[in-house]
Amino acid sequence: MKNKLRQYDTLVFFLFISPWIIGFSLFFLVPFGTSVFYAFTDARLPGAVDYNFVGLSNFVDMFNNPIFSKSLQNTGYFVIVGVPVVTAGMLLIALLLNMNVKGIALYRTFYYLPTLVPIVATVIIWRLVFNSEFGILNAGLAKLGIGKTDWMGSEGLIKPVIILLQVWISGSGVLIFLAALKNVPKHLYEAVLIDGANKVQSFFRVTLPMISPSILFVVIIQTMYNFQMFTEALLLTKGGPNYAAYTFVYNIYKSAFTDLKFSMAMTQSIFLFALISLVTFVLMKLSKRFVYYEGEK
Amino acid sequence: MSQSNRIVKQTGKYVLLTAALVLFAGPLVWMLSTMMKTKAETYKVPPTILPESLNFEAFQRLFDVQPLMWRWIQNSFTISALIVIGAVLSSSIVAYGFSRFSTKYKDRLFPIVLMTLMIPPSILMIPSYVLFTKLHWVDTWLPLIVPAWLGGAYYIFLFRQFFMTIPQELDEATYLDGGNRWTVFTRVIMPLSKPIVVTTVIFAFVNSWLDFLGPFLYIKSNDMFTLSVGLQMLIGQTSQDFPALAAGAFISIVPIGLLFLFAQRYIVEGVVLTGSKG
Structure with a gap:
């Protein structure tokens, strides 16, 4: 009798979670399986019915494509340079907003606003600000005697401009750091103050270790995001100029929708998944040495 | 001194x-x-x-150059509303399952819910497109709306965390009165969950309003566009009419800006809790 009841309750459990089971199977397992399957075929179109198995040749072709290596380099830049710059930017702003002055709440609101701007609007705004002829930025720099700069049109500048855009919309990370800074116990600062530490020393000896779990969290989220950098590059300059902002995911998109090589796009997606998993794993492992969790010995 | x-x-x-x-x-x-x-x-x-x-x-010019502007604004609101309703209903039901039952399956499946949060969405971009092509959903709103009705991992997590804080004694009292699982969910749990419902409504709305890639990939017909995708097309049409472009950007910011004014507290709490803008 009791067993029957238990079985019935398990059935009810599955009824309750059935929306998730359907959603997870249909929109996660099926696409995931599809990519693994297609990666070994030569299917060109999304609805293709006639295709051949080609073994590993998609992977070989992928590595032989110069645009693929270019896109990998560009994405590498956004991860290796972009992530530290954006994270440091967030931390710096959080430290500013953590200062104890009147009216700080109002400042906090303004820093968060750009994060809530839809990406297309962000891109419109950046085109207005960075416009080389009529933009406010070049006008301001001209006052300082700096000549006209073609921000969006130069290969060397487009990646820094995109990273700057990421800092502009980094409000979520700032909020996470701000919450972490508020949780650092005051008595620790008093303790190092008695030891004769100055502001900079107390930042490195107290603040950084105490908020290190949040730093790890933000770094991992930002790393995953920058590996997948796409929309910004697509909308700002269509990956240009001369492939300078042609990111890995932009390449996946082009393989599928311009070259109509869906099997190649899936091969690249699988490679990206492996790469992100590996890097996240390494980050987690390395972090054990740097991250301090309260309550640990 | x-x-x-x-x-x-x-x-x-x-x-x-x-x-x-x-x-x-x-x-x-x-x-x-x-x-x-x-x-x-x-x-x-x-x-x-x-x-x-x-x-x-500039606003006059914007609506003259692009007569579909009103349509796109309406579309964005309609899609967002359908996503919000689906997210609240499905995620709360699933989260109830993951918070109140004691079966071994619960402990095995919930980590998978959390794992899906860590999967980079762009690796599923192309295979999902293939799936939606085969389902004949491309150029409809279904690829945007249906997944929201089948339980989003973020919202399931948010609801579950909240449900865990509601004392089990309340459930038991309802069983004694002859209630079943469903009555507990609808009469006890949900009436106590207004704060998390509000958070989810706000997050789901912000998320769907900010989504660009989904509508950009799946919607092909101009009159089905969301505001963001429409504006993206407008950049191509009138790249030199700066005031009209700025006006378009402004219009797309207003709904979220207003929401932020009234619901700042919820947005801030949600971000700190889940580490995302939504």
């Missing part, structure tokens, strides 16, 4: 904050200023910082 020292310090802090504020609010102010200029004024070198006179012709 220490008094004047403090004043210097305070002033220094305000100078730093304000300098940074100019960098962050400046681009938004430049958008506002540009949208109120005449087209001719935006071509002046050096540019005027504030418009010489306030005029709103």
